[in-house]
Amino acid sequence: MYRQTEIVSDVTQLPPLGGGGAGYFTINVGPQHPATHGVLHLVITLNGETIINIEPHLGYIHRSIEKMCESLTYRQFIYVTSRMDYLSAHINNHACALCVEKGMQIEIPARAQVIRVLMDELTRIASHELWWGAMAMDVGAFTPFFHAFRERETINDIMEETCGARLTMNYMVPGGVMHDLHPNFQKRVKSFLELYKSKVHEYDELVTGNIIFQNRMKGVGVISAEDGIRNSRRFICKIYGAAEGDESIYSHYRTVN
């Protein structure tokens, strides 16, 4: 059985970090650690296996993009946005382009809008593929990673045909997109969708339906709706629909599982 995570909401009640109070154990995770997926440095206070306090140290990949952009034009800035969240380069480009368009009060052609949304959604799938692959890897299963990357590669190929890059696309620019879709785009997306649909049950069997995975994940890191909003975790709240009402994420989470 999994152990319920005990959440200490009042951090001031804790012994000072590094003080090694009775029963508490302080460890460093990162900045180079396989589970941080990137560079995050956490000073974690543990009570047994329960995390009671985390002190994050950020900035190991602070590239001072804001400073650079003081001397870039909006058009040049697009290239930097691709590198901000490299898993969803299109979405970053899109946000930047929308911002400029809104400021200039211009409306882009309908076709470009559709292309943008299509690209965003494909990137989102690709990004989530990496997320669940890596997530399963973190809890100890290596195979899902390969399955996830198989589909991710298919999307990358589609992207490559149209945008000319696999990861940092720079495809959306203020005023529309760089150029039209590749003639093969439609065909390939359709065949990808079919392939993807046929694989979803496989993922379910392999990961979400897996009893080991479930036991490891259930009840871990539960955040109340209130805390989620207070701490600005909009994304999590959106997923569990908690921001819509006062019902807690936890109860929702329980009903999902």
Add this chain to the structure above:
Amino acid sequence: MTNEELKTKITELLPAATFEEGGEWLNINIEPADWLSFARQLRNDSSLYFDYLFCLTCIDWKTHLTMVYHLSSTKYRHNIVVKAKLDRNKPEIETVSHIWRTADFHEREVYEMFGVNFLNHPDLRLLILPDGWEGKNPLRKDFEDPVNMIKL
């Protein structure tokens, strides 16, 4: 609430506030000294209920600094932008990290990047920059770093 209703309501709460319109969201200019009590009202007033601070940042205008707070209500789905003008030589404003927890880290970031001093902040330290950067504020417009920076 619509922007008009928000405007009427906020004028009631804080008569000194001035408004900027034309954007999508209502912009409210306030004095830094009013901010703490005003923030409490925004958070707790049952018809406003701004429980979600989704952006906290600062702008350097070379003559002065402006703190910018973007607030949203997850219940009523309305948004406002609050702006407070700070003195560039001695920027100080009350912290709101006990009202919106998320402000804690945002304020630390603004502290290191712009040098704004948040009064009564529980833990005002560098967040992103490495140790030894205290006092150098990279996002100020007149920031120079001849060692690390190659100017184009």
Add this chain to the structure above:
Amino acid sequence: MSNDNKISNGSSQIPPSGGGGAVQTYDLPGGGIVLSKLDDVINWARSNSLWPLTFATSCCGIEMMATASAKYDFSRFGFEVARATPRQADVIIIAGTIVNKMAPVLKRLYDQMADPKYVIAMGACAISGGPFFYNTYSVVKGADHVIPVDVYVAGCPPRPEALLHALISLQEKIKMGMTREQIKAPNP
């Protein structure tokens, strides 16, 4: 042992001769033996079992993961598994931007690795700071300011094929006895 060995050059060369000495095969009753310098054998063995360290700081790291995944699969070339600790790794692939705060960490990781150790700088950022060269106050302008680099791969990000090419180049370099460490080592 019979004395009438025939010397034949060039057949069934293990290890493949690079810049090292000639490889000679002697036919003996009961099978051939291979004569070579011990160095060449060691280099050959080393070059085919290089375990990379997972050191992915940013975008290039995603391409490194793609190279590790099934489609490109660098295990084919002896980069068997990515290790999470520097003590088990032979090659560090610097995949991503190195910033001033990260530089001491990178140096420390490199110091913790056991000799022989090799370094690949993947992507424009690790080569020179790349897109973040001008007007930034926090980016290290090239990972070789921090640790020595053996192979550079250009690209932003380099394609997985490019990374594979770099890995194979590193192998060739090791087989030829030409990596930094081996040149530096005092000749016996």
